[in-house]
Amino acid sequence: MIPKHPVEGELGQAIAHLSAASRILLFVHKVPDGDCLGSVSAMLSVLEACGKKAIAYCDDPAPLGYRFLPGLSRLYDAATLPPFEPDLLVVLDSADRGRIGDGVRWLDGNVPVVNIDHHIGNGCFGDVNWLDPSAPACGEMIFHLCRAAGWTITPDVATALYTAVMTDTGSFQYANTTADTLRLAAELRDLGARVNEIREEVYERKPLAYLRLLSSVLTSLQLSADGRVAWLRVTGETMTVSGAGANDCDGLINYPRAIDGVQVALLFREVDAGQIKVGFRSKGDIDVYAIARRFGGGGHRRASGCTFMGGLDDAEKQIVQAVMDEIGTA
Known part of the structure; x- marks a missing residue:
C-alpha cells in the first residue's frame, strides 16, 4: 500500500x-x-x-x-x-x-x-x-x-x-x-x-500522418561534434505536407534521446515564422529545467520546454549553445 x-x-x-x-x-x-x-x-x-x-x-x-x-x-x-x-x-x-x-x-x-x-x-x-x-x-x-x-x-x-x-x-x-x-x-x-x-x-494506435511526419523529421537529425547533444527540426512546411497536427509531435524527441552517448535531446517545432516551440529531454544529471528557464520556459529537471520568439535557425543556434555550456559545467 x-x-x-x-x-x-x-x-x-x-x-x-x-x-x-x-x-x-x-x-x-x-x-x-x-x-x-x-x-x-x-x-x-x-x-x-x-x-x-x-x-x-x-x-x-x-x-x-x-x-x-x-x-x-x-x-x-x-x-x-x-x-x-x-x-x-x-x-x-x-x-x-x-x-x-x-x-x-x-x-x-x-x-x-x-x-x-x-x-x-x-x-x-x-x-x-x-x-x-x-x-x-x-x-x-x-x-x-x-x-x-x-x-x-x-x-x-x-x-x-x-x-x-x-x-x-x-x-x-x-x-x-x-x-x-x-x-x-x-x-x-x-x-x-x-x-x-x-x-x-x-x-499501437497512431494516425498515418504521424508516420509521415516521423519519416520526414528524422532526416533533420543533427548531433553536436562531441555526440552529447542531438536534435530534430519540425518546420511548418513539414507539418503541412505530412498533414500532422501538434499532437503528432508527441514522442518525436525520444528518437534523438535514444542515441548512444547523447545526454540532451532537443526538438524544435516551428509554430509560425517567429515562434518556435522547443522541447528538452536529458539523461543523467543534466538539468534541462535550468536551461529552459533562461528562455522563459519550465517543466522538470529532465523534461522541460520553452517558446523561442524568433526564427528556427536562431533558436537552434542559441539553445544548442546554451545546452553545450550547461554540459560543460555538469
Missing part, C-alpha cells in the same frame, strides 16, 4: 472547495498529453459520481491514442464549449496560466481557482495551489486526492490514472519512477485499470 497524504494544507483546501462546489469547470494544457488527459478523465468520473456537474476545457483535441479515456466527450474547446456557469475552476497539470491558452480568460473572473500541478516553478496562480514537484505525474496527485476525499476509484478512474502515470514516467522507465510509483501502478491494476487496453490505445 502506498503512503497516504495527510488531509491538511493545500490538499485539504482543494478537497473542501471540490466538496462544496456543484458546477465545476476543469482545464488542461494545450497540446494535451497522457498525464493531463488521464487526470481530467479521472476527475470527470469521480465528480460525476459525487453528483456534481463537471465539464472540461482544452484548446486542442485529445490525440487519437487517448480518446478511449472515459468522459472525454465532455472535453470541449472554445468553439464547442456549451453555456456553463461554474462555481469552481480547477486547472490540472499546468505550470502557468498561459499553458491553458484561450481558457485563461475564465481565470480572471470571481470564480475561485484550484491549481493542481507537479511542475517545478509553478506560478501559483490559483486561490488554492496544491503543488507537488516530487510527484512523477499529476495523475498520482489525483489518486491521493481521491483517497483523501474518500472518493471511490472505479475501474474507469483506475484506467485513467494508470494512463496518466504510465505516460509521464515513460512506461515506468524514467528516473521519476519511484518504488511508490510502482506500488501505485499495482494498486491501480488491482482496482480494475484496463492495462492491455491502455497499451494498445496509447502505443
Whole structure:
C-alpha cells in the first residue's frame, strides 16, 4: 500500500472547495498529453459520481491514442464549449496560466481557482495551489486526492490514472519512477485499470500522418561534434505536407534521446515564422529545467520546454549553445 497524504494544507483546501462546489469547470494544457488527459478523465468520473456537474476545457483535441479515456466527450474547446456557469475552476497539470491558452480568460473572473500541478516553478496562480514537484505525474496527485476525499476509484478512474502515470514516467522507465510509483501502478491494476487496453490505445494506435511526419523529421537529425547533444527540426512546411497536427509531435524527441552517448535531446517545432516551440529531454544529471528557464520556459529537471520568439535557425543556434555550456559545467 502506498503512503497516504495527510488531509491538511493545500490538499485539504482543494478537497473542501471540490466538496462544496456543484458546477465545476476543469482545464488542461494545450497540446494535451497522457498525464493531463488521464487526470481530467479521472476527475470527470469521480465528480460525476459525487453528483456534481463537471465539464472540461482544452484548446486542442485529445490525440487519437487517448480518446478511449472515459468522459472525454465532455472535453470541449472554445468553439464547442456549451453555456456553463461554474462555481469552481480547477486547472490540472499546468505550470502557468498561459499553458491553458484561450481558457485563461475564465481565470480572471470571481470564480475561485484550484491549481493542481507537479511542475517545478509553478506560478501559483490559483486561490488554492496544491503543488507537488516530487510527484512523477499529476495523475498520482489525483489518486491521493481521491483517497483523501474518500472518493471511490472505479475501474474507469483506475484506467485513467494508470494512463496518466504510465505516460509521464515513460512506461515506468524514467528516473521519476519511484518504488511508490510502482506500488501505485499495482494498486491501480488491482482496482480494475484496463492495462492491455491502455497499451494498445496509447502505443499501437497512431494516425498515418504521424508516420509521415516521423519519416520526414528524422532526416533533420543533427548531433553536436562531441555526440552529447542531438536534435530534430519540425518546420511548418513539414507539418503541412505530412498533414500532422501538434499532437503528432508527441514522442518525436525520444528518437534523438535514444542515441548512444547523447545526454540532451532537443526538438524544435516551428509554430509560425517567429515562434518556435522547443522541447528538452536529458539523461543523467543534466538539468534541462535550468536551461529552459533562461528562455522563459519550465517543466522538470529532465523534461522541460520553452517558446523561442524568433526564427528556427536562431533558436537552434542559441539553445544548442546554451545546452553545450550547461554540459560543460555538469
